[in-house]
Amino acid sequence: MSDLPLLSIVIFLPIAGIPVILGLKSDAAIKWATLAILTADFLLATSLVFAFDASTATMQFAESVVWIRALGISYAVGVDGISVLFVFLTSLLGWICVVASWTAIDTKIKTFMINLLVMQTFMLGVFCALDLFLFYVFWEAMLIPMYVIIGVWGGDNRVYAAFKFFLYTLAGSLLFLVGVVVLYFEGGRSFDILVLMERDFPFHIQAWVFLAFFVAFAVKVPMVPVHTWLPDAHVQAPTAGSIILAGVLLKMGAYGFLRFSLPMLPDAAQYFAPFVIALSAVAIVYGGFLALAQEDLKKLIAYSSVSHMGFVTLGLFTFKSNGLNGAVLQMFNHGITTGALFLFVGLIYERTHTRQIAEYGGLMKVVPVYTLFLGLFSLASMAVPGTNGFVGELLVLSGAFATGKATGAIAIVGAMLSAAYMLRLIRRVGLGPLIHDKTRSLWEINGREMSAALPLAIFVIWVGFYPAPFLDILGPSLDHLLGQVLGP
Amino acid sequence: MDIDYSLLPLLAIMIPLVAAGAILGLRRNAFLRDTISLAAAVTQFLVVISLAPTVLAGTTIEVTLFTILPGIDFAFRADALAMVFATIASLLWIAAAVYSVGYMRSLEEHAQTRFFVCFAISLSAAVGGAFAANLFTLVIFYEVLSLITYPLVYHHEDEESWHGSRRYMVYLMGASKTFLLAALAMTYQFAGTLDFKPGGLFNDTTLSDGLLIGIYFCYLAGFAKAAIMPFHAWLPAAMVAPTPVSALLHAVAVVKMGVFCVLRVIFDVMGPRLMHSLDLDIATAYLVSFTIVMASVYALTRDDLKARLAYSTVSQLSYIVLGAALLSPSGIVGGVAHIPAHALSKITLFFCAGSIYCASRRRKISDMAGIGRRLPWTMAAFFVGSLGMIGVPPSGGFISKWYLVLGAVEAQSIVFLVVLLVSAVLNAAYFLPVSYTAFFVREKDNQNMEVAADDIREIPLVTVPLVVTAVFSLAMGVYPDYFLALARGVVP
Numbered sequence: 001m002s003d004l005p006l007l008s009i010v011i012f013l014p015i016a017g018i019p020v021i022l023g024l025k026s027d028a029a030i031k032w033a034t035l036a037i038l039t040a041d042f043l044l045a046t047s048l049v050f051a052f053d054a055s056t057a058t059m060q061f062a063e064s065v066v067w068i069r070a071l072g073i074s075y076a077v078g079v080d081g082i083s084v085l086f087v088f089l090t091s092l093l094g095w096i097c098v099v100a101s102w103t104a105i106d107t108k109i110k111t112f113m114i115n116l117l118v119m120q121t122f123m124l125g126v127f128c129a130l131d132l133f134l135f136y137v138f139w140e141a142m143l144i145p146m147y148v149i150i151g152v153w154g155g156d157n158r159v160y161a162a163f164k165f166f167l168y169t170l171a172g173s174l175l176f177l178v179g180v181v182v183l184y185f186e187g188g189r190s191f192d193i194l195v196l197m198e199r200d201f202p203f204h205i206q207a208w209v210f211l212a213f214f215v216a217f218a219v220k221v222p223m224v225p226v227h228t229w230l231p232d233a234h235v236q237a238p239t240a241g242s243i244i245l246a247g248v249l250l251k252m253g254a255y256g257f258l259r260f261s262l263p264m265l266p267d268a269a270q271y272f273a274p275f276v277i278a279l280s281a282v283a284i285v286y287g288g289f290l291a292l293a294q295e296d297l298k299k300l301i302a303y304s305s306v307s308h309m310g311f312v313t314l315g316l317f318t319f320k321s322n323g324l325n326g327a328v329l330q331m332f333n334h335g336i337t338t339g340a341l342f343l344f345v346g347l348i349y350e351r352t353h354t355r356q357i358a359e360y361g362g363l364m365k366v367v368p369v370y371t372l373f374l375g376l377f378s379l380a381s382m383a384v385p386g387t388n389g390f391v392g393e394l395l396v397l398s399g400a401f402a403t404g405k406a407t408g409a410i411a412i413v414g415a416m417l418s419a420a421y422m423l424r425l426i427r428r429v430g431l432g433p434l435i436h437d438k439t440r441s442l443w444e445i446n447g448r449e450m451s452a453a454l455p456l457a458i459f460v461i462w463v464g465f466y467p468a469p470f471l472d473i474l475g476p477s478l479d480h481l482l483g484q485v486l487g488p
Numbered sequence: 489m490d491i492d493y494s495l496l497p498l499l500a501i502m503i504p505l506v507a508a509g510a511i512l513g514l515r516r517n518a519f520l521r522d523t524i525s526l527a528a529a530v531t532q533f534l535v536v537i538s539l540a541p542t543v544l545a546g547t548t549i550e551v552t553l554f555t556i557l558p559g560i561d562f563a564f565r566a567d568a569l570a571m572v573f574a575t576i577a578s579l580l581w582i583a584a585a586v587y588s589v590g591y592m593r594s595l596e597e598h599a600q601t602r603f604f605v606c607f608a609i610s611l612s613a614a615v616g617g618a619f620a621a622n623l624f625t626l627v628i629f630y631e632v633l634s635l636i637t638y639p640l641v642y643h644h645e646d647e648e649s650w651h652g653s654r655r656y657m658v659y660l661m662g663a664s665k666t667f668l669l670a671a672l673a674m675t676y677q678f679a680g681t682l683d684f685k686p687g688g689l690f691n692d693t694t695l696s697d698g699l700l701i702g703i704y705f706c707y708l709a710g711f712a713k714a715a716i717m718p719f720h721a722w723l724p725a726a727m728v729a730p731t732p733v734s735a736l737l738h739a740v741a742v743v744k745m746g747v748f749c750v751l752r753v754i755f756d757v758m759g760p761r762l763m764h765s766l767d768l769d770i771a772t773a774y775l776v777s778f779t780i781v782m783a784s785v786y787a788l789t790r791d792d793l794k795a796r797l798a799y800s801t802v803s804q805l806s807y808i809v810l811g812a813a814l815l816s817p818s819g820i821v822g823g824v825a826h827i828p829a830h831a832l833s834k835i836t837l838f839f840c841a842g843s844i845y846c847a848s849r850r851r852k853i854s855d856m857a858g859i860g861r862r863l864p865w866t867m868a869a870f871f872v873g874s875l876g877m878i879g880v881p882p883s884g885g886f887i888s889k890w891y892l893v894l895g896a897v898e899a900q901s902i903v904f905l906v907v908l909l910v911s912a913v914l915n916a917a918y919f920l921p922v923s924y925t926a927f928f929v930r931e932k933d934n935q936n937m938e939v940a941a942d943d944i945r946e947i948p949l950v951t952v953p954l955v956v957t958a959v960f961s962l963a964m965g966v967y968p969d970y971f972l973a974l975a976r977g978v979v980p
Contacts, residue, residue, distance in 0.1 A: 322677060382665070384635070385628040391557065397673035405699070412670045419665040423657055431642065432650065465562060468555055 007061040007077050007128055010048060010087065013041045014094070014120040021117070027109045031102060034113040038095040038120065045091035052084050054473045057480030059130060059194065060084075067134075073191050076130040081477030082258055082328060083127045085470065086251060089335045090127065092455065093247040094120045097240035099452040100343050104239050104350050105153055112153060116240065119145040123248050127255065132180050132191040135259075139252070140173055146241065146249065154236040161229075161236035168219050168229040176216035176256075179209040183264065197263045197484060203271075210268035213261050214276075220253030221313060224283040227306045234302040235355075239346025242298065246305055247339035251331050254312050258328070262316070263484040270485070273317045277403065280317070281410040283310030288417030292424070297345045297355045300425060301338060304381060307414050308334050314411060315396035319485055323399020324478050325471055330392035332470065333380070333463060337389060340377040340456040344370070347449055352438045357425065362434035366442045371430040373445070373453050380460045382422035383415065388463035490547040497564040497619040498551055500535040500574065503528050504612035508605045515601040522589045525604050529581040532611065536571070536578045543571045544973055556624060559681035565621035568977025569755070569824065573748045574618040575974075576828040577741050579960075580835050581611050583953040584736035587839055590949025591732050594846045602639060603730070607737075609636045614741035618748065623672060623682040623757065626749060627664075630713070633745055634660045640733045641726050652728035659722035660712050668710025674703050675757065684752060686980060688759020697766055700758075704768050707753045708775075713746025714809065715802045717779040724798040731842030734794060739801055739834040744827055747808045751824070751978075754812050760980055764815060772813040776806035777907040784914035791852050793841045796918060797834065800877060803911065804830045810904065811892050817979045819895020822888050824975035825968065829884035832961035833876025839954035840870040846947050849938040853922055858931030860923070862944040865951050867926045869958035874919035876961045879912050884964030887972070 017037035024030050052060060062078030079087060097116055105112050122145070125138035143166060151162035184191060187199045201209070219226045230250075234242050262269050287307030294300035308330070315327025347370065348363075349355055364371045376387075383389030393415060401408035434440055445453065463470060507528030514520045539549055549566040556562050566574070588607065592600050613633040620626035634657070642653035676682055678699075679689040690700060712719040726738045754763060754772075763769045783803035790796040808830070811823020841851075843866040850856055860867035872883070879889035889908065896904040931941055964971065 379635070383669075385624070385631045393669070394673055394676065395557070397669065398677035401670075401674045402677045405702075408670065408673065412666055415669055416662060416666040419661050423661060427654070427657075431645075465556065466554055467557065471557070 005063050006044070006048060006051075007079065008063055010041060010044045010091070011077065011124045011128055012121055013044065014038065014117040014124075018114055018117055021110060021113055024110075030110050030113055031098065034116065035095060035098045037117065038091070038098055041120070042091040042095050045088050048079070049084055049088050049473070052079070052081075052473065054081060055476060057081065057476040062130065064130075067131075071133070071191070072189055073133045074131050075134060076192065077125075077128040077134075078130045079128055081473045081475065082255070082481075085328070085332055085473060086127045086248075086255065087124055089251075089332055090120070090123050090248050093243055093335065093339050096339070096343065096452045096456070097243050099448055100243060100346055101238065101240040102448060104346060108152065112149070115145040115148050119149070119244060123244075126252060130193045132183065132193055132196065134191075135193070136177060136180055139176070142249070143169055143173075146244070149241045149244075150233055150237045153238040154241070156236075157232075158236045161232040164229045165233040168226065172216035172219035172226075175212040179212035179216075182209050182212075193259070199264070201265065203267050206265040206268035207271065210261055210265045210272060213256065213265070214272070217253040217256040217261065218279075220256065221250060221309045222253070222306065223279050223310070223313060224286050224306065227283070227287070230306065231299050231302040234342075235296065235298045239342060239349075242342035242346070243339045246301070246342055247335040250305060250309055251335060254309065254316065254327070254331055257313070257316050258481065263481055266485045266487070269317070270319070273319065276317045277314055277407055280310045280314035281407060283307065284314065284411055284414030285417070288414045288421065291421040292417060294421075295357055297357060297425070297429075298342070300357070300421060301341045301345065304418065304421060305334070305338055307418060308338070308381070310414065311393060311396050311411065314407070315399055318396075318399035318403045319482065320399040320402050321478070321482060322395045322402070324482060325474060326392050326395025326397075326399060328474055328478065329463070329467060329470060330389075330396060333388040333392045336456055336459045336463075337377055337380040340453065340460075341374075341381060343452060343456070344374045344377060347445060348442075351442055352436070354436075354438070357428050359436045359438075360429040361432040361436070362430075363442070364430045365434060366440065367444050370445050373457060375426050375430060376457055376460060378422045378426045380464070382418045386461070386464045388460050388467070391463060391467045492542055492547045492549045493551060494539070494549050495551055496535055496539055497549060497566050498553075500532055500578070501564075501612050501616040501619065503532045503535065504608040504615075508608040508612075511601060511604045511608060518600070521601065521604060522585075525585040525588070525608060526582070528608060529578065529585045529611070532615065533575075533578040533582055536574045536615065539566050540571060540575070540970070543568060543977070546977070550621065552621070559676070559683070560622060560624045561683070562625055563621035563683075564616075564619040564625070565684070566619055568974045569748070569751060570618045572824055572827050572971060572974045572978075573744055574615050576831045577611065577614045577618065577744065580736055580740050580831060580957065583835065583839075583957050584732055587735070587842070587950055587953040588732040590947055590953075591730065591842050591846055594947050594950065597643075597730060599643065603643060606636050606639050607733070610640070610737055610741055614745055617745050622684055623675065626752065627668065627672065630711075630745060630749065631664065633742055634664070634713075637733070637737055637742060640737065641729045643730050643733070644728065649728040652725040655725035656722045659719060659725075663712035663719055664710050666710070667706040671703050671706035671710055674699070674706070684756035686756055688762050689757055690762055691759060700762065701766055701768065704753070704758055704763075704766075707757070708750065708772070711746050711749040711753070713742055714750045715743060715746060715779075715805050716750075716776055716809065717782060717802070720779070720783065720802045723802055724795055727794045727798050731794070731838060731845060734798075735835045735838030735842065738798070739838050740831045743801060743805055744831065747805050747827065750809055751812050755978065755980065760815050763813075769813050769815050773810055773901075773904060776809045776813065777904060779803065779806040780810065780907055780911045781914070784911050784918065787918045788914065791854055793844070793851055793853050793856075793922070794838070796853070797837050797841060800915070800918070801834060804834070804877065807889075807892060807908075810907075811895055814895045814899045814901070814904065816895045816898035818891045818898050820979045821972065821975040822891030822893075822895050824978050825891060825971050826885075826888035828971045829876065829888040829961070829964060832884055832957055832964055833873045836869055836873035836954055836957040836961055837877070839950070839957060840866050840873065843947065843950045843954060846950055847939070848944045853925060855937070856922070856926050857929040858926070858941070859944065860926035861931070862941065863946055865946055865955055867923065869954045870926070871923045872958040872962060874923060876965075877919055878915045882962060882965040884961050884968065886965055887968045
């Protein structure tokens with residue numbers, strides 16, 4: 001392996017590109033430059049995946065530089081099978097966000113693109129950080145560009161939504177900080193994540209830290225009852241904001257469970273597992289019913305996320321190989337599918353300026369290609385066999401049934417609901433008579449929009465039929481994790 | 489058991505897909521487009537039938553593409569049961585391809601290209617399901633079939649088809665997302681695999697009886713395409729589709745897919761031994777017996793010809809499951825042989841209903857007085873089809889019902905014997921009056937009809953296929969060896 005700090009380059013390339021953007025005058029040049037930077041970052045991340053050795057659970061491409069010696073803080077990054085997958089997902093959605101914002105964002109384009117780039121670096125940093133302090137820095141910093149993206153380029157009620165988003169996640173983060181400090185002192189004054197994983201914390205410490213972490217992560221996931229910021233944020237955010245929120249930010253909470261709660265606090269994780277599973281089951285069913293009742297496209301998808309992320313947390317806390325594999329695969333799938341759904345809602349909103357389901361209908365007649373793509377992603381979201389969602393859902397459910405029949409049965413209700421609201425969506429939007437005049441003069445998706453949709457569609461089918469490469473990358477890391485939780 | 493490796497099953501699945509692409513490409517030229525459907529149907533049938541000698545010799549043909557998950561491959565397998573379903577589906581596609589052209593053109597239907605594309609993909613899915621080597625692969629094709637037939641059910645795009653197609657989707661998707669998904673997840677978790685294995689997957693597990701029974705009934709409910717009551721209501725709702733769809737898909741491909749899945753579960757997932765030791769065989773037999781009788785009673789009360797045929801299908805599908813559930817050698821042979829027997833007769837009957845509609849725009853049986861004189865070929869074929877349904881020799885239905893009755897005797901069950909006999913009488917009671925009305929009731933001089941009686945005449949492209957299928961349904965009675973040999977191959 002070369003000495004090139006590949007991982008750091010992937011993380012900081014977006015931010016390093018900002019001076020270039022600052023120097024540019026024309027809007028078109030700014031867009032192309034941002035696209036070029038994020039595409040380059042995506043290609044680098046892809047090469048990272050190819051260079052990744054999927055046979056071990058050790059951290060790869062690891063770098064470590066002492067940062068604040070007095071506190072034992074260092075700049076340490078590295079990826080295992082879990083994080084490399086999310087680095088890839090983040091970098092993929094990164095350039096797709098630029099494509100999605102090409103015409104949707106028409107004011108302060110330079111600032112917007114800079115925000116996207118900053119956001120990208122912070123998100124990648126979160127997935128790569130191997131130092132708890134560094135992780136916290138990225139985790140908190142991430143809020144700012146997102147706050148700006150929603151608050152400046154959002155809908156009519158953007159300030160309220162941005163503020164709510166900020167408050168919820170900040171409140172969670174403060175508890176997270178408390179937990180971090182406790183771990184630092186109890187763990188022998190170290191912020192090194194790998195070192196902390198090896199420590200055997202006493203149960204009462206584990207329990208309190210688990211609860212503190214739980215609040216922080218549960219807000220991000222989001223789990224019921226702290227999910228209420230999500231619909232507001234999604235509805236108000238511009239398309240790119242929604243894609244990032246659904247595709248990456250929602251994964252952060254579950255990633256937190258995977259990286260900290262499970263391996264560092266295994267006893268507490270097992271102790272609280274029934275509680276988390278119960279909350280997940282509630283989220284699955286409650287989110288599903290809420291989605292069923294929505295008349296706004298974005299809200300429907302937002303609530304479906306609550307339900308889908310319920311499957312993820314359910315799978316994580318089954319502590320079964322199938323459940324865990326399914327949960328992480330489902331995180332990836334959700335990023336692809338829900339990102340794509342928000343992209344497509346954004347595309348149609350750009351054309352009609354309405355998100356009301358009732359105002360659509362018969363789109364198949366005017367924009368068949370658009371409707372077929374929307375249909376594919378809806379089917380993926382409701383986990384039809386042959387799409388990515390089915391593989392993940394099957395694995396999570398088999399883990400759930402192994403944990404308890406009742407858990408499995410409740411999760412099944414959520415699966416059924418997902419079919420109900422997604423079929424309802426695609427039927428009422430795509431089929432039937434043309435209801436609204438605005439929809440008569442719609443135009444089909446163009447090459448630019450297609451270039452964003454096609455890769456996502458490929459992943460839907462690919463994971464649906466041939467998930468082995470993804471599961472192979474995850475396998476050793478998840479086995480290692482399971483060993484950490486359940487003990488030798 | 490010998491195993492042979494061949495890509496031919498895959499080819500049989502790919503042909504209609506390629507054809508669908510070609511149909512889409514040639515949508516401007518109606519003649520070429522429709523020729524492609526026919527050519528694809530013939531080719532698919534030839535590929536399928538070319539596998540027959542190997543399978544009849546007791547060899548299973550396999551092809552594994554890649555591993556999906558540990559214990560799950562994307563794989564295909566042609567065994568006796570698969571061949572029965574694949575043969576009949578691809579054979580009847582040939583007839584339906586010709587018939588569809590006549591039907592769609594004479595009614596000047598809209599969206600014909602969409603129709604033929606979806607039709608071709610449906611056949612790919614049906615044959616794909618037939619050749620699936622495990623539950624995962626099977627379920628993929630099962631769901632593709634649900635989705636791709638949706639535009640066909642919704643074809644007319646009016647109020648009636650909006651509601652019909654909704655019910656179609658709610659039942660099929662609802663059942664599969666609820667029960668089938670649960671059954672699959674539990675099977676994968678507890679048996680560790682989803683591969684079909686003769687004798688069942690659960691023999692080495694220590695699961696409680698209650699759980700096994702739960703899994704089995706989840707499968708039974710999840711495969712709603714088998715239309716076992718109370719999961720049958722989608723089938724009458726699907727009758728809003730154009731008649732070629734009702735004929736090939738909702739009398740052959742889609743419903744037989746459901747029954748086929750149930751048979752796979754009985755033989756290759758649960759296994760006959762487990763079925764018997766948990767009394768699931770008897771439970772299933774009672775459940776389907778109820779469906780057989782009740783659906784026949786429903787059929788008696790329907791005046792709309794297609795609705796009557798739909799309820800008849802619900803009833804007849806349960807014969808197939810009944811035969812398998814009896815678990816006696818003759819019962820299994822009878823049940824499996826009833827797949828082609830019912831398919832040949834029922835497609836004829838639906839073709840006839842479509843022919844009557846094309847020629848006269850009439851759907852109600854009470855409006856068909858004297859129509860036999862205007863449409864002699866159609867109504868003669870209808871009579872032949874009815875004989876198959878009732879089980880009168882020399883129709884194919886006689887052969888399969890003969891074995892079913894033998895199976896009931898072998899299983900020493902008076903109840904199921906009575907069910908079979910009573911339902912035969914019920915079949916006669918709702919089919920023969922149609923022929924009677926058509927041939928022996930005097931034509932009413934009704935001015936309100938859309939097409940005057942004098943203008944009703946046979947449409948060749950529609951009539952020829954239905955005469956051919958009628959002849960086939962008799963031929964199966966005279967020469968049942970092919971299907972009987974395959975059916976015997978299913979007996980464990």
